[in-house]
Amino acid sequence: MLSLRSSVSAAIIFALLSRVSAHYTFPDLIVNGAKTADWVNVRMTDNHYTNGPVTDVTSAAFRCYTEETQATAQTIQVAAGSDLGIAVSDAQGIYHPGVVNIYMAKAPGDVTSWDGSGDVWFKVHEVTAVTDGGTSITFPAQNVPSVSFTIPENLPSGQYLVRMEAIALHAASTFGGAQFYISCGQVEVTGGGSGTPGPLVSIPGVYTGNEPGILLNIYYPVPATYTQPGPAVWSG
Numbered sequence: 001m002l003s004l005r006s007s008v009s010a011a012i013i014f015a016l017l018s019r020v021s022a023h024y025t026f027p028d029l030i031v032n033g034a035k036t037a038d039w040v041n042v043r044m045t046d047n048h049y050t051n052g053p054v055t056d057v058t059s060a061a062f063r064c065y066t067e068e069t070q071a072t073a074q075t076i077q078v079a080a081g082s083d084l085g086i087a088v089s090d091a092q093g094i095y096h097p098g099v100v101n102i103y104m105a106k107a108p109g110d111v112t113s114w115d116g117s118g119d120v121w122f123k124v125h126e127v128t129a130v131t132d133g134g135t136s137i138t139f140p141a142q143n144v145p146s147v148s149f150t151i152p153e154n155l156p157s158g159q160y161l162v163r164m165e166a167i168a169l170h171a172a173s174t175f176g177g178a179q180f181y182i183s184c185g186q187v188e189v190t191g192g193g194s195g196t197p198g199p200l201v202s203i204p205g206v207y208t209g210n211e212p213g214i215l216l217n218i219y220y221p222v223p224a225t226y227t228q229p230g231p232a233v234w235s236g
Helices: 004-021
Strands: 029-033 078-079 085-088 098-106 118-125 146-150 158-168 181-192
Touching: 029 078, 085 158, 085 181, 098 146, 118 146
Parallel strands: 078 181
Antiparallel strands: 029 085, 085 146, 098 118, 098 158, 158 181
């Protein structure tokens, strides 16, 4: 029979493991329908072991979450007009209720040596919440194993960072409670066009943490509407 001390220790370990399993990373791209290996075309994030989120939207970690690893990645070619996916590490998918933004930023040269600083980021995809005036709120991004989008056909050719941002909102009722799960992949867009992506924003800098889509209680009262944080999507 387990002692009380052993039972308490087991309960603590189980709680810790459950907490970690509810978190996730985004280590893989999906190119031409094939998932890449972990951390090959995605920069290894600081949470590659802990799976923990970023909660400070003003921190340097908010860009690509690589302040500890200082990681770079291999750059993979993707064609303008094709689908690009970003896969979650957890078999149960994006566990927490929340929304997704995907940003891109064009490197001035070799993306491997570029940190993505400045007003260079533009949004290419979002998965928002669905509301019905206050009766219910649902999150289409929850539990999905990956998120895919079409690279705009008019996006200029070149090397880019692709930044995944999954915003978990289950604890977002207090400032700093929203959890951001982030990673940056490296791609070279081929066969692109002559579009001018925008609006351009800086990351960090795009949010204050007080946005209505970041600081809110999703449970009570049920939000009548939801405002996706960040700029409008550039579709080309």
